[in-house]
Amino acid sequence: MESREKSQGSTSNYAMGEAIALAKIEFQADKLVIAYVMQLRGIKDYGISRQKWNRLLKKTHNGNDRQWLQEIQKGLDEESSAAEKLKETIEQKWSQNEKSVLTWLRQLTKVDFRIPKVRVCIVPFAAGQVPFKDLPLVVVGKIRQGWGYPETIAHELAHILFNQNFQLEDEVKHPYIQLIEEEIAVRLGARSKYFDYLIPDFAD
Numbered sequence: 001m002e003s004r005e006k007s008q009g010s011t012s013n014y015a016m017g018e019a020i021a022l023a024k025i026e027f028q029a030d031k032l033v034i035a036y037v038m039q040l041r042g043i044k045d046y047g048i049s050r051q052k053w054n055r056l057l058k059k060t061h062n063g064n065d066r067q068w069l070q071e072i073q074k075g076l077d078e079e080s081s082a083a084e085k086l087k088e089t090i091e092q093k094w095s096q097n098e099k100s101v102l103t104w105l106r107q108l109t110k111v112d113f114r115i116p117k118v119r120v121c122i123v124p125f126a127a128g129q130v131p132f133k134d135l136p137l138v139v140v141g142k143i144r145q146g147w148g149y150p151e152t153i154a155h156e157l158a159h160i161l162f163n164q165n166f167q168l169e170d171e172v173k174h175p176y177i178q179l180i181e182e183e184i185a186v187r188l189g190a191r192s193k194y195f196d197y198l199i200p201d202f203a204d
C-alpha cells in the first residue's frame, strides 16, 4: 500500500490557472531550416550530412561549416519571403490559442520543457516535424485542408516534451503524442471527437 502511494507521488502536479511561466514559443522563417527541408525533400541537394545539419541548426558549427552557412544565406530569397508570409498566418492562429494549448500540454503530460524556449521554423512546403531529438526546434509548413495549426504545433511540441523528459522508442511514444493531439483538437473545438477526419495521418 505504502509503496503504491509512493509510486503515485508526483513532483509536478499542475493545477489549471496556477500562475506559472509557460514556455516561450518563437516563430521564425530561417533560411537554414528551409534549406534543410529542401534537402530532406529532394528539392535541392546541398550535400550536407545529417550530423552537419544538426551542428548547423544547433549553431555549434566550426570554421569549416561557415562556408555552407554563407552559401545558404546567399540564396533562397523567394522561399524565405513565402515562409515569412505563411509565418504571419500561422503565428496569428497560434497566438489566439497559445495559452490554452501550452497549459493543456503541461496538464496532459505532467512535464515541462527542459529548455523553456522552442523555435518554430516555418517553411513554404508541406511539413510538420521535429528534426532532431536534441534540439528544441519544430518545423511547420503547409498542412492539409481540414487540419489546424494550433493542434499541429501542439503535436510537435509534445514530441519535444517527450524527447526532453521520457526515454521512449518512437513507436511507443507516437501513439501517446497522437492522443494528446486529439484531446487538444477536441478541446479547441477543431474536432468533434478523437480521430474525426478521413484523411490519413501524415504527422511524424
Ligand SMILES: [Zn+2]
Pocket: 155, 159, 174, 177, 203, 204
Ligand atoms: Zn508525431
